[in-house]
Amino acid sequence: MKALLELSNVGMKFDTPKGTFEALKDVNLKIDAGEFVSLIGHSGCGKSTVLNIVAGLLQATDGGVILDKQEVTEPGPERAVVFQNHSLLPWLTSFENVELAVKQVFKKTKSKAEIRDWVEHNLELVHMAHAMHKKPDEISGGMKQRVGIARALAMQPQVLLMDEPFGALDALTRAHLQDSLMEIHAQLGTTVIMITHDVDEAVLLSDRIVMMTNGPSATIGEILDVNVPRPRDRLALADDPTFVRCRQQVLQFLYEKQRKVEPLPKRTDAATGAVRKRA
Amino acid sequence: MVTLTFPTWMEPYRALATGKMTGDQWQALLRQLIWPVMGIAIFLLLWQLAAQRIDTSLGQFPGPVDVWEQAGSLVDEHQASRAKEVAFHERQEKYIAARLQQQPEWEPVYRDYTGAPTFFDQIGTSLITVMSGFLLASLIAIPLGIVIGLSSTAYAAMNPLIQLFKPVSPLAWLPLVTMVVSAVYVTDDPMVAKSFLTSMFTVSLCCLWPTLMNTSVGVTSVSQDLVNVSKVLRLNALSHVRKIVLPSALPMMFTGLRLSLGIAWMVLIAAEMLAQNPGLGKFVWDEFQNGSSQSLGRIMVAVIVIGLIGFLLDRLMLMLQRALVWDKSSVQR
Ligand SMILES: Nc1ncnc2c1ncn2[C@@H]1O[C@H](COP(=O)(O)OP(=O)(O)O)[C@@H](O)[C@H]1O
Numbered sequence: 001m002k003a004l005l006e007l008s009n010v011g012m013k014f015d016t017p018k019g020t021f022e023a024l025k026d027v028n029l030k031i032d033a034g035e036f037v038s039l040i041g042h043s044g045c046g047k048s049t050v051l052n053i054v055a056g057l058l059q060a061t062d063g064g065v066i067l068d069k070q071e072v073t074e075p076g077p078e079r080a081v082v083f084q085n086h087s088l089l090p091w092l093t094s095f096e097n098v099e100l101a102v103k104q105v106f107k108k109t110k111s112k113a114e115i116r117d118w119v120e121h122n123l124e125l126v127h128m129a130h131a132m133h134k135k136p137d138e139i140s141g142g143m144k145q146r147v148g149i150a151r152a153l154a155m156q157p158q159v160l161l162m163d164e165p166f167g168a169l170d171a172l173t174r175a176h177l178q179d180s181l182m183e184i185h186a187q188l189g190t191t192v193i194m195i196t197h198d199v200d201e202a203v204l205l206s207d208r209i210v211m212m213t214n215g216p217s218a219t220i221g222e223i224l225d226v227n228v229p230r231p232r233d234r235l236a237l238a239d240d241p242t243f244v245r246c247r248q249q250v251l252q253f254l255y256e257k258q259r260k261v262e263p264l265p266k267r268t269d270a271a272t273g274a275v276r277k278r279a
Numbered sequence: 280m281v282t283l284t285f286p287t288w289m290e291p292y293r294a295l296a297t298g299k300m301t302g303d304q305w306q307a308l309l310r311q312l313i314w315p316v317m318g319i320a321i322f323l324l325l326w327q328l329a330a331q332r333i334d335t336s337l338g339q340f341p342g343p344v345d346v347w348e349q350a351g352s353l354v355d356e357h358q359a360s361r362a363k364e365v366a367f368h369e370r371q372e373k374y375i376a377a378r379l380q381q382q383p384e385w386e387p388v389y390r391d392y393t394g395a396p397t398f399f400d401q402i403g404t405s406l407i408t409v410m411s412g413f414l415l416a417s418l419i420a421i422p423l424g425i426v427i428g429l430s431s432t433a434y435a436a437m438n439p440l441i442q443l444f445k446p447v448s449p450l451a452w453l454p455l456v457t458m459v460v461s462a463v464y465v466t467d468d469p470m471v472a473k474s475f476l477t478s479m480f481t482v483s484l485c486c487l488w489p490t491l492m493n494t495s496v497g498v499t500s501v502s503q504d505l506v507n508v509s510k511v512l513r514l515n516a517l518s519h520v521r522k523i524v525l526p527s528a529l530p531m532m533f534t535g536l537r538l539s540l541g542i543a544w545m546v547l548i549a550a551e552m553l554a555q556n557p558g559l560g561k562f563v564w565d566e567f568q569n570g571s572s573q574s575l576g577r578i579m580v581a582v583i584v585i586g587l588i589g590f591l592l593d594r595l596m597l598m599l600q601r602a603l604v605w606d607k608s609s610v611q612r
């Protein structure tokens with residue numbers, strides 16, 4: 001079978017004030033329809049760059065991406081993106097946010113009633129039907145991310161691209177969303193590429209884990225097949241030998257082979273927006 | 280079903296009436312009513328004391344009581360003028376009816392009443408002029424701001440001009456606007472007065488800038504994530520502006536509009552004074568030239584009314600902003 005998505009010799013050079021910076025070099029990857037693939041690697045190695053190239057938001061400077069026999073040259077709804085910080089339009093309700101996407105993709109093929117049903121269906125899929133007329137301000141971070149996923153799913157994409165979708169959430173919320181995502185993937189068979197920095201998340205969700213080397217000139221270091229049967233249960237897997245071995249291998253790659261000494265991380269997240277001056 | 284709820288600011292008064300005041304409500308009452316009233320009372324006292332010590336060539340500087348009397352006489356004058364107008368029209372009707380009886384083929388000529396505008400007529404003129412100038416400025420500034428915000432080329436091209444014209448005082452524009460309006464607006468049957476156009480254009484030229492700047496900044500600061508959403512959805516240029524850019528920029532735009540309206544009102548009064556164009560500014564100038572013993576008191580009434588109207592205009596914009604802007608945290612007092 002021919003792969004649905006193919007990255008061949010993808011390279012990316014950025015022009016910076018200090019000269020050219022080669023972020024990616026020779027990235028080769030084939031993904032089959034229905035596969036769930038995770039991208040993992042240390043921060044700054046180029047994961048988002050890979051995803052944005054597939055999304056069409058960035059143009060690779062070398063090589064290219066082919067989706068379903070067509071070269072990717074620009075963004076489009078057949079490659080829906082779930083952004084890390086939800087990226088919902090704050091002035092629209094959850095329903096309207098999803099509706100905007102659905103109208104854009106299906107305005108020629110669906111009637112008004114069908115559009116409404118389809119929006120509601122996708123919000124139900126992510127368990128957000130109860131709050132669909134609330135604005136992003138009025139719902140929690142996890143709920144916003146669910147709506148973001150519903151918006152992406154509602155476009156019926158060939159590939160669902162997720163850039164650290166649960167990175168900003170607390171552990172419990174994250175576990176809930178991971179379960180929802182597994183459920184949806186089982187139900188719809190969507191092809192998914194997900195960036196994560198969470199080893200457990202990668203092993204739990206993926207069919208394959210793509211491990212990237214450190215930049216500059218980052219590329220794919222190893223690819224690990226996760227041969228754990230689905231449906232997967234996070235509690236039962238905790239001491240499943242295959243699961244434990246996969247986890248071990250990813251950890252080894254990240255912390256032995258691609259060991260990275262990082263400077264103390266700056267707490268930028270706490271500094272922004274926490275203090276709002278009173279008018 | 281409609282349920283009647285008290286606005287939160289009324290809570291303390293309700294509590295006072297029912298005799299159930301909490302400490303917080305006392306605080307609220309102090310803040311909303313007692314401190315402001317005290318502030319005004321102290322101001323009036325100081326004003327009275329100061330006024331007694333200032334002797335001008337037009338007599339003693341008016342204190343609060345004199346000003347209150349003048350306000351009353353301005354109201355009386357207005358009512359007298361209205362009564363005269365009614366009487367004039369009645370006389371005219373009678374005359375025409377009588378003449379038509381003798382001469383049925385005669386074409387009646389109706390004339391308008393031409394009394395001097397009263398203080399309240401001047402207020403009306405000023406309000407119409409300021410709103411027209413402000414609307415015209417907004418109609419220019421908002422689209423232009425969007426274009427500048429979207430295109431760095433347009434920004435580069437216009438920025439020097441904006442920086443150059445932004446600080447220009449209305450007084451400098453006024454002679455030019457007056458001459459241009461006189462030269463360009465020549466009709467036998469003018470729909471609006473030249474003086475109205477002069478005032479309006481001067482107001483527009485001066486109050487354009489905050490809306491323009493704020494709109495363009497609002498447009499440039501649309502979050503990159505939302506721009507990416509728009510790209511993934513393949514929104515066309517028009518939808519992109521309507522669905523993403525405009526709503527994003529709306530809070531900034533409103534901040535600009537509020538500033539603009541404030542400037543418009545200030546500029547208008549100055550322009551009316553300088554150009555002798557009908558409106559509150561002319562009222563002030565006429566009183567100044569008039570130089571009677573009541574003039575200063577009447578000018579003081581005008582000053583207070585100008586302040587009050589400026590305040591109300593700002594409140595109006597604030598209410599609009601509250602109603603229309605999604606980002607409630609951007610709405611400041
Ligand atoms: N537009 C850009 N211009 C210059 N350098 C960039 C740009 N985008 C990303 N980079 C650099 O490319 C590298 C990879 O970035 P990114 O893909 O965001 O990493 P990751 O998502 O893995 O944390 C980083 O070193 C980053 O500084």
Ligand SMILES: [Mg+2]
Pocket residue numbers: 047048049
């Ligand atoms: Mg990233």
